[in-house]
Amino acid sequence: MNVGSASGLGGDWGLAAYDAAKGAVTNLTNAMAHNRVPMRRFDEPAEAASVITFLASPAASYVNGAHIRVDGGLGASNGNPHLA
Known part of the structure; x- marks a missing residue:
């Protein structure tokens, strides 16, 4: 289980690095899910x-x-x- 932030789904003013890090958590979670899914x-x-x-x-x-x-x-x- 990964915990991100709403900033992983959209950008914030002046927080590009933070948004990029949270976006990475979101996409890492999606990519890791492919090890299990679709669950068939x-x-x-x-x-x-x-x-x-x-x-x-x-x-x-x-x-x-x-x-x-x-x-x-x-x-x-x-x-x-x-x-x-």
Whole structure:
């Protein structure tokens, strides 16, 4: 599990180095996901339900406006084929 920042998804004024570092964490996480995914199966209902349960809980009180993919890593790809 990697923890980044909203700055990894968009730029901030005067923080180019910080934004670049956080963007690197975001893309590293996506690249590492390719070691496991796509998981070659559909999700189990309980897997999606656990994310929904978390988002509905007080523990997710600061999660707002986030797009959380529960797709087994399918969305981690940029669409390029595996060449190696």
